[in-house]
Amino acid sequence: MKIIIVGDGKVGFTLAEHLSQEEHNVTVIDTNDDALRRASESLDVMCVKGNGASLSALKEAGASSADVLIAATSLDEVNMVCCLTAKRLGTKFTIARVRNVEYAMELASMKEELGIDMAINPENATAVEISRLLRFPNAANIETFCRGRVELISFRVREGDFLAGQPLSAQTGKIRELAMLVCAVEREDGEVIIPDGSFVPRVGDRLYLVGQPSGLTSFFRLLGRHTPKLHSAFIIGGGRVAHYLTSILLKLGMQVKVVERNLERCRLLSDMLPHALIIQGDGTDQELLEEENASASDAFIALTDRDEDNILISLYAMQQGVKKVVAKSNRQNYTGIAHAAGLDSVISPKLITASQILQVVRGMQNSKGSVMNALYKICDGHAEALEFIANETTHNQGIPLKDLRLKKGILIAVLVHNGQIVIPDGSTSITSGDTVILISRNHGILDLNDIYEDSLLDLGAAQ
16 A cells, blocks of 8 residues: 655654555655654664655655554644545545544544544553553553443563463463453563464563453452452553553542642642642652652553653652553654563554554555454564454355464454353364454564465365
């Protein structure tokens, strides 16, 4: 597909990286020479210097024949004008990053007039992701499928856990009783594994579990890690993510403190969030954290603009014994360092955004196949969790899974058949109408038929 990305910041560069890896024809527009040079040298993309809202830059980038334009500059107004101009030039589908709270509220009724087919809000999506983690404190991350009926979570294996040192097959009965499955593993050295029954978890492994929320809750009780509901949150940084997150947490009945350095921003937050306590000060100052009794909060969330500060103060909060600690970081190398230090819940807005857009792009490529409902990057972006709806185009229906030859690195994790959630075994088969949740490593899955080896796919097509 021919895709234009306007804005080569953190989100734009990440999108260009992922989309070019999936062999799309990507063109990047930006006014910054250094950003364009970086993209040109490290990615397989075309670069155009110019204002993405201008006719000349969009024409040079080929907007008249583009399949998708993604406007991801730092200015909402520019993004909206980019989409409007590109649409009038002939671009088939436009995506705008819109972060302003007021715009986000009004956008639903304005999208058609502005030529915007899809609006993304990385800050709001990040806030929703963090709020899920606070509702399930034991999880390092949590993704939802089937409108919340199925969840995928990760956790770190600790010394003394019954899973450690035992093959998964030895725990099959106990795990299956809870209607859940270990579907992916990330080792401390970064190796990503799609496990089978012979896999032996080690202390320090990050396991990904998929199943019903009730079963996952029971599993953590079995591990001895059940955490009571969180009642208070201490947030460092008063940016847009903090604003969206505080609004969500207040609706959940939590007490929220926000520490923000900028006085004007504090005043604005106080007006918009009258039920939260807004504190003006430096959230990286240990003395301030002690004075405000940050360690007494149930949750500590670091959301400053500096990834380094977020990681450091989050590690401090962990040392102080805070029940749940979450840090925002867009730098992939920092995430690895944080995990090695024991900080598991690290949220990346750019990866969340990339997942949203990849889902849309793959869906457009696969207009006649099975429907993709969800796509999440897991294992620090090295694997994906996807949700599809099987239909009449899906091959190998009714054939037991044990008789199928799936591509290496593919696991069918959950089926929803006639409304019932099924953790599949070898006798299970896929039928039209089933929801299929699968894990993929090193595959850009567009359609359910992409999970089969070619030889079996041909056989299924012939049946």
